[in-house]
Amino acid sequence: MSTHPANESADLLPRLCGADIELGNFIAGVVRAGGTGYEASRALLAEIDGLPVRHDNWWSSSAAASSYKYNNQPGSSASSSAYAYDYQDVGRRFLLSNGGCAYIDLDHVELCLPEVINAFDHVAAWHGMLRNMRAALHRANESRSPNSRIQVLVNNSDGQGNSYGSHLNFMITRRTFDNIFWRKSHYLSFLASFQISNILLTGQGKVGAENGRPAAPYQISQRADFFEILQGPQTTFKRPIVNARDETLCGRCLADDPSAPARLHVIFFDSALAHGSALFRVGPMQLILTLLELGLVNSRLILDDPLDALQSYSHDPSLQASARLINGEQLTLVELQSAFLEEVKRYAAQGVFTGIVPEYEEIIALWEGAVDNFAKRNLMAAARGGIDWVLKLMVIERSMDQHAGLDWDSPEVKVIDHLYSSLDTDGLYWAYESGGFTRQLVTPERIAYFAQNPPPDTRAWTRAMLLRRATPGSVFSVDWDTITFKMRGRYNWPTYRTFNMTNPLEHTQAEAQKIFDSPLDFADLLDALESDSCNTTLTVDALTVRQQQGEEHYALSTTAT
């Protein structure tokens, strides 16, 4: 077991991270009552291949095929084979390319990234998914007239009071989940304060204010206006800063097992385009969650009124606003984020993150550089380092300088705000990326790899490989932890066989490549995968990370069932 300097005994899990990210989609120039999101999202999803294949009219409200009901019921099914319409989960298909999936949620295309462990892999997988989505957008627009082209925005607000999410999912222990939401209020407050301070690096920036908030020419966070309470399970109304939706990350069959890991559903952050902001959504969260797992919660860093502080900070891009901590201190956004960084650095020096957060030293170094740019008010360096809200601010103010008559209230300025995040080649972010303005934290080759391949070090690898190997019609249902195949049984009667991938850290390429390389028929392949250490119970004990002598990998002690 760990010997970390913790207040609590530590059952440390790698901070596995997934993401489910909604896109803005509409038909530019076409006005319809209720908008054009319905038509745009369906046209886009039709261009994304995946499994299971549905040949019926899956977007029809009378016969939708794919459904995944969010629920909190232990042991209940969440299979995509259920035939019940759910307008928050239409047409879900898992991707053979990278093991992620796509579907429609409330008329938004939603992209789910495959599970990763490394924050830099998250950045590469995200940009790889965007690359695939852009190809789908181009295919969808090929047959459309120039006056009815679909537009996709990688943002979180339409500027008219409607927000859509860019969620992250982190694997944490059940104990820590319970501590945050049910047992230790200072854990919740510590996490909320960190998330709020992290808008400094993760905000995409937005012209104007919404949701009844005071007017603001420009603000740091797209989502800040929409958070109304501190914590809660809901995501579409009265959004909470810390989301308490309790769903299993690692397998429905374990939902009633108190030792099974939990999922922290983070709905707080903006979508990111620049690599820096994309990395800082995940890397610092991995570090802060590790501190929470270890009970290393510094109650000095707790905001007195998190909701008020979020508004004050977000509405002040001049970074002069301060907010009160519970000890009476007043800290600016930069000072609060710096304080969290210093806390992480202090424990990093004690080896707390070794073997838990891959490349944590690089993450901390980049984090420190980014915060330092703000401390020195070097906004050019911040933008070049890949902080979205600063780059967008520079673009907008530059456009005002170059086009007389534009001000913060001009509709043209709001258009620039939107087009910063356009997925298509007219997107302003891409102009600055391709022009070499912003620092790229992952190589184009790494992005290209993740566009077409799953992460090698999680179960996403075997998920993608099984979907590639199976006859498409044989894939009956797919979920994150299971795939059910329709097989031929005795006398050719159909039988259904479910392959379980309960443990997200198993079924990696290192474990399964040799099996896929074998000349086995499909049934034998499943047999081999199941017999090769794949039926293990996922418990905290089973996932306890054992630091190998200087090696940067996770050794799992697994318990065969």
Add this chain to the structure above:
Amino acid sequence: MRFLQRLHNDQVTSGDGDPGADGLLQQLRSEGDSLLAAGDEAIRRALAGSNSEDFLRTSRQQGGQ
């Protein structure tokens, strides 16, 4: 006053006066400015596109998660 100018003034007020650092900063700003110009054509296209008010009207979304 623009936000960036306000931040710049804040920096000047709180600067440490190190001439080497100032020179480096100036160089960085100059280099960054020329790189920022790479996006000017994209800005021009964005502003020359469809009627902005129409664009915004059609960009209305259903609220999501």
